[in-house]
Amino acid sequence: MIEPGGYIRDIFNKPVGTPVEAYGWVKTRRDSKGVSFIQLNDGSAFQDLQVVVDAGTIPEEALSQATTGACLRVSGALVDSPGSGQAVELKATGIHVYGAADPATYPLQKKGHTMEFLREIAHLRTRSNTFGAVFRVRNALSFAVHKFFQERGFLYVTTPIITTSDAEGAGAMFGVSTLDLMNLPRTPQGGIDHAQDFFGKKASLTVSGQLEAEIFALAFSNVYTFGPTFRAENSNTPRHLAEFWMIEPEMAFCDLDGNRKLAEAFLKYIIAHVLDQCAADLEFFNKRIDNTVLETLEHVAGSDFGHVSYTEAIRILEQSGRDWEFPVRWGVDLQAEHERYLTEETFKKPVIVTDYPREIKAFYMRLNDDEKTVRAMDVLAPRIGEIIGGSQREERHDVLRDKIRAQGLPEEHYWWYLELRKYGTAPHAGFGLGLERMLMYLTGMKNIRDVIPFPRTPGYAEF
Ligand code: 4AD
Ligand code: MG
DSSP states (O other): OOOSOOOHHHHTTSOTTOEEEEEEEEEEEEEETTEEEEEEEOSSOSSOEEEEEETTSSOHHHHHHOOTTOEEEEEEEEEEOOSTTOSEEEEEEEEEEEEOOOTTTOSOOSSOOOHHHHHHTTTTGGGSHHHHHHHHHHHHHHHHHHHHHHHTTOEEOOOOSEESSOTTSSOOOOEEOOSOTTSOOBOTTSSBOGGGSTTSSOEEEOSOSHHHHHHHHHHHSEEEEEEEEEOOOOOOSTTOOSEEEEEEEEEESOOHHHHHHHHHHHHHHHHHHHHHHOHHHHHHHHHHTOTTHHHHHHHHHTSOOEEEEHHHHHHHHHTTOOOOSSOOOTTSOOOHHHHHIIIIIIISSOEEEEEEEGGGSOTTBOBOTTSSEEEEEEEEETTTEEEEEEEEBOOOHHHHHHHHHHTTOOGGGGHHHHHTTTSSOOOEEEEEEEHHHHHHHHHOOSOGGGSSSSOOBTTBOOO
16 A cells, blocks of 8 residues: 655654655756765655665666656665755665656756746646745645635635626626537527527626625625636736636625725735745745845735825826836826836835726725725735735615616626625625735746646647
């Protein structure tokens, strides 16, 4: 029997002399006279286990196959390591090769690969230093998300992936249909007859779980979702994916200030957790990817976020003297260049922008008394720009109905959303954190395609 759980990371903590069996993949191999050094990694830690093979101690057939990429079981004893870089190493007395990897064709060679090339071998990039670290941080981050909300009594709710309502009212949705594309049923007016489709009406992949989370918040008070979301916008940028993961808390009896406070506490908590759990991985990012990562994260954990209204932000941008690619005036949406200026130049830390013009924000955001702005908030982070979008929700039935109409949205699709305002409405608020944007912030990785296992972007859905 082979049981799971014999991790290399636990081997490092065993006393010298302990007999051990280690399982993993060869990261690199180096031969000098009389001895071979094999760096073995099983993904459990950044650090490789150094396996030392003295000439003649292992049958040549096995040793010759223990090359980069091969999968091995190594048995032996832990000894003090004379080399720098590790306290102990494994002196091999036996090597079993589960799977060899022909060095002539194995695509993941020692170094020098571009991120673009590694994306093409996403079935193997997971074994590299960079992607090992990325996915351990992603794991720790996901756990920290649940921990934060569970410690505060939030109910975890899964919201549907297939939906018939457009949560953002923006229309950038992927359709879900079983109709025969070659032979589409038509309505008398010539449109597509979705009555004959699988769900009996037009269905799509969800852009957000928020609207359903609101249903749950108006029964369980504090809830959160954590799931995949889909956007069919043709945005080919380093910070957009067509499929990404979003964390969406929703709180009854909460206003915009409460929302802002929770978002800040949440970000600080997950940063602290990852700093604590993934020290070696973060050190690697700091050394090899972006030498400001550690300093930035430690700084954020200990300082208050900035806060500025949209109107004030526009004034700052207008007075900056910058020559913007996207011109600035009250009413325009903030672009990445503006967001980065605010957070990197003006505040030099994360900043929360609130109270945006109603025209550029979703229909569900609460209208301010000026009737021009809504109780929106975006959290902007240095290097990334927007990592969180949220708002206090419009809880007044008639105001919400009028906003849905004013945006030209089909009122009948939102009948249940409106009824929540008719029966026991409550002030409530929430936000959405993009998991991959947060990972970019934590790791310093420059392209969002490199912090998700298998990216989906316009023209690309391999693996
Ligand atoms: O600002 P967004 O669109 O907000 C919502 O979806 C709300 N329903 C959230 C809520 O209030 N419950 O998206 C939220 C976050 C963004 O701030 C960003 O981090 C991320 O989701 N995001 C994306 N991440 C990767 N690729 C994309 N195409 C993204 N679009 C949004
Ligand atoms: Mg947004």
